[in-house]
Amino acid sequence: MFQKVLIANRGEIAVRVIRACKDMGIATVAVYSDADQEALHVGLADESICIGKAPAADSYLNMQAILSAAAVTNAEAIHPGYGFLAENAKFAALCEQCNIRFIGPESRHMIAMGDKDHARRTMRNLGLPVVPGTEIVSDAGEARAAARDIGYPLMIKARAGGGGRGIRLVTDESDFERAFLDASREASSGFGDSGLYLEKYMQNVRHIEVQILADTFGKVICLGERDCSMQRRKQKVLEESPAVDLPEQTRARMHADAVRAAEHIGYVNAGTLEFLVDEAGDHYFMEMNTRLQVEHPVTETVANIDLVKWQIRIAAGVPFPYNQEDVNIQGHSIECRVNAENPAEGFRPSSGTVDFLHIPGGPRVRFDTALYTGCTVPPYYDSLLGKMIVHASTREKAIRKMQAALAELVITGVDTNIDLHLDILADPVFQSGAYTTDYLESRGIK
């Protein structure tokens, strides 16, 4: 087992990983930017090193500074959290070169799955259903012809895309060429790769993803699915596990597909396969995330497993002692992402000092956060303040528990989206479980 792990991240996920390390008796190294000197992860870690100025490009994305911090502190492994360098194949390869264990998949898996076109082809060849679409289209003319075959509305997507960039929704052929050129430019400047493909835009669908965990000995297990259909601008807002009213046959097929795909590519560590599920209950592969997900706690809660600890153990070469039969999904879990933003003002991001904080407690209520009274929420990073996670025997009870917990959560000094969550939780449509990815948009929440 590693004696010392460096956490190349900030905020709640850095705190989450440090806590896992403390349980395991592993010493921790926090890295931080100028803006995060007084951040919770800095205080919790055994050692901390400043890696640069506030903008992420100068600090949390500064590979050289992070590798140097690992060298100075003699950390044996780096946990990247999610975001920042978590899916950066180059960083993973650099860690391999510098004799530092990267807690995550190998760089080759990140490259293979990071190329969305390659990932689609791999899955199609394996017999997985993928969202209908094209391979890489070279120019607007060829793309327009292909678009006619697929039919409108459709999505133009960047092969190297991510975070909602390099993506365009086109509803009418007259807008196609402009959208294609825009997406191409955005992909070229954002990712240095202008390769685009087309995908049918599926309506009335649910976004359901399957969590897998694979050890270095080729064992792959599936830890159930998460329903992440509650989204605003492709960003997840609320997640739950298991997915509501998912036909058992679909669920079984999705789980089997995810395991088969991970086995086929020789995947190692935690990974997530994202699918769309249509009204008929048919599922289509979208993409694979080669990292820990923000919403991993809902899986941890229902599967009774600590994903972060297992990520660390797998990276240290510990064989996974459970088999698929040992996975027992129990009850229902919901996570609400509490963001520093103001829904009344177009979700304008908010920053400032938290002058009062009250976190609810009680059985099966968990709030993953890096907040404390008096802490600063800097304007430089993403707006996630914390994740409220509850667990109960049924979905109905979980919704009740979440309503009670969020009503008790008090964060003053910055704006939050807590009221939006309370509105969603009280909505009979949400409570019935019959919601799809356009839930918020169709209610004018954009």
Add this chain to the structure above:
Amino acid sequence: MIKGLFKKPRNELELSTTGAKPAPSGVYIPPELFTVCPGCKKSVFTSDVQENAYTCPNCGLHMRFPARQRIVWIADPGSFVELWPDLKSSDPLNFPEYKEKLKAAERASEESESVLTGTARIGGIETALFVMDAAFMMGSMGTVTGEKIARLFEHAAEEDLPVVGFTASGGARMQEGMLSLMQMAKTSGAVKRFSDAGGFYLAVLTDPTTGGVTASFAMEADVTAAEPGALICFAGPRVIEQTIRQKLPPGLGRAESLLKNGFLDKIVPRDQQKKFIVRMLRAHKKPRREG
């Protein structure tokens, strides 16, 4: 202060169960992984510099470009055919330590001389190409350098090819004395005959192009381009300052000041060089001789 606020748990390190790989035995950052940019002094990934045609990804400084990699970068894939790779410098004057210096230069540059010559297609156009390598004794011009350049111009005249050349040199090679200085006349003669025969010659002066090379074939092209910031001069600024005991104005001897004073036709950054060269070659293309 958040630091020191929390107690440290007394948990012992979790036992690794059987089959666990031993933890890595110490972080080692290979020095070649990073390059310190001489311009902005920032440490950048060597791989980024290489992928960026040896320009600094941070400040855009044009670093020295190894000759063979420059050829791979500028020539159409697989089209370069090297000419006279076996010509090697001897030590005609028995100059002290010259043989050792040559060996060290071969090791440093992985080349046998300070210039590579051959033919290649650039943008589909067949071209005679020479590229000098600053890593070989700072690209200094010895008899073999001069011989290869002269032969290339003769070959280009015979085959009716345009010549494209990238210069990088500290000047004549002092270890070869007068023989080295004679290369200025020899290469100039070859360029003149080539020019009289109607050949087109484009030179790209890179950092540094100085001394005898500047005073001969580097400055004799039909189109003379340079890379941004390149030092181009006969005697370097430091030598002039020490001789005349006066401070020189900043930037003297750099490409930008040469352009201003009419010694250059254009400064072309690397990312535009291929396009520029192809455009020049097309503009000056002669109809091929028959037979």
